[in-house]
Amino acid sequence: MSPSPGKRVLGKIFKEGRSFWGPFFTARWHPFVALDRPVVIVNQKVSKKATVRNRIRRRLKALLKDFPQKGLVVLGKRLVAEAPFTALKNEVVRLKRRVGEDGQDYRQSN
Secondary structure, three states: OOOOOOHHHHHHHHHHOEEEEOOOEEEEEOOOOOOOOOEEEOOOOOOOOHHHHHHHHHHHHHHHOOOOOOOEEEEEOHHHHOOOHHHHHHHHHHHHHHHOOOOOOHHHOO
């Protein structure tokens, strides 16, 4: 397992990156920041129980393991724990369409 990305890298993604909001997660990405893999963060405000937070992390990581854009940070929400897997998969498909293969927001193309 590789070490977690530093505060500087994540700070750049949160400060300069693009956003995607959905009912199950919020995603931030930066087209020019490359991480080893997408990062999944589940805050303690989502659930006080570590088992619930870990379940949310596992579900999101399973969906994002083949994600094309690596400069991606996903913040899980409480609804992920109870949502059907097909609904989560549809949300990730929407995110892939939004981000695109090269990480550029499709709305920003000229």
